[in-house]
Amino acid sequence: MIYLLLSITASTLLFIIFKLLDRFNINTFQAIVVNYFTACLFGIWSYDEPLNVKSILESQWLFGAIGLAFLFIAVFNVMALTAQRNGISVVSVASKMSVIIPVIFGVYAYNEGVGFQKIIGIIFALIAVYLTSVRPKTTSNFAKGLLLPILLFFGSGVIDTSIKYLETTYVSENGIPIFSATIFAFAFIIGSFILIYKYIKKPGQIQLRTIIAGSILGIVNYFSIYYLLKALNHESLESSTIFTVNNVAIVMVSTLLGLMVFRETISKTNWFGIILALISIVLVTLS
Template structure:
């Protein structure tokens, strides 16, 4: 349980970082690229064995890690576009409701338990995510530019499901740092290529603040993935429980931090969502 709590804490700190990026006018794209480089470095430093590229390439999870690296940075950009085209609420709901994909995967592929209490908890969790994410003054329009929230929903769900599958099938506990580092490495390569393309088209202006922002974000981002993988790897844990508690707790804590530290407005719907989130976590963990 400690690994899950640390993953939730790290994921919530990512939310705070992006809020601070906006406040201090940090170039988000540049900070994200630096973040992936730092996260990759953290994984390499955490790996206890010698790093041999030939051994990494020969692992069964290598090509999956490449795909995940591509998905990491691609889905982030889709999230940004969804927020711009459909609104922040749609982006938040689409990405967090995608938790249903790895949950269903866990039920059918790993034959995880699905008693009434757990199903009820998961159902309440989905309602909690929606109510916690939607702002009362915003219009949630999924029909407008429908393709973006659909891609975001399936992309986020595929990322979580793929992490679970690769971790369970091919990654040993000692291999978690190098597996994480490889994912971040390919995300960084794609990000650097994007910046080079922007520079070629005279759309790049270096922001020195992105270095510090990316450094902090990278350590936090690596921690969130590392501890999530450790939680999934823990004997006796079920992915349906881990992903439900993880996503709902992040939404709940992020909403509360927005209220107390960033003075965001919390509607009655949001408070109901937070209350349901607490109930759903209790139901799922005690099931």
């Protein structure tokens, strides 16, 4: 359970950092590229065996890691844009309502339990995610920027599902750090090529504060994935339970932090959503 709590903490901080990047006028894409370099270094540092490039290239999960790298850098950019243009509320809803995708996959592919209590808990979770995040007079803003939330919803769901599949099928417990590092390394390479292409068209430079912000983002990003994988590797909890608790808790915590850090207001509907989220966590966890 400690791994799940640490994953929730790190994932929540990602939303806050994305919002702060825009507030301090830091180039978001540059910071994201730096973030993946830092996250890769942390993955290699956490690996307790000698680094063997040949073994990585021959691993069964290599192509899955490359595919995830493309998704990571694409969805991370969509997440940042959604947080900056639509706000923390909408980015929380869009990314964490995607819990339904890996939950359905877990039930279908791994024959995980799907009793009445879990179904009710999942339904409550989806309702809670919306109620906790909705804000007065934000409907028009959400409709105006509907494309980004939709892309984020499906992208986040596919990432969570792919991570679970690869972790269950191909990745050993001691291989989690190098698996994560490989994804981040390819994401950094992809991002670097995009940056080079942009600089050819329009020359520029990376500021020191961008490198610092990207490094902080990378540390938080690495541990959000690392601890989620560690939680998924725990035999006592099903992936549907982990994803539900993880995603609902992130929305709830990020909403509360939004109140304190960004002075957002909370309505009776929001409070009802928070209570419903707590109920859903209990229902799913004890199912």
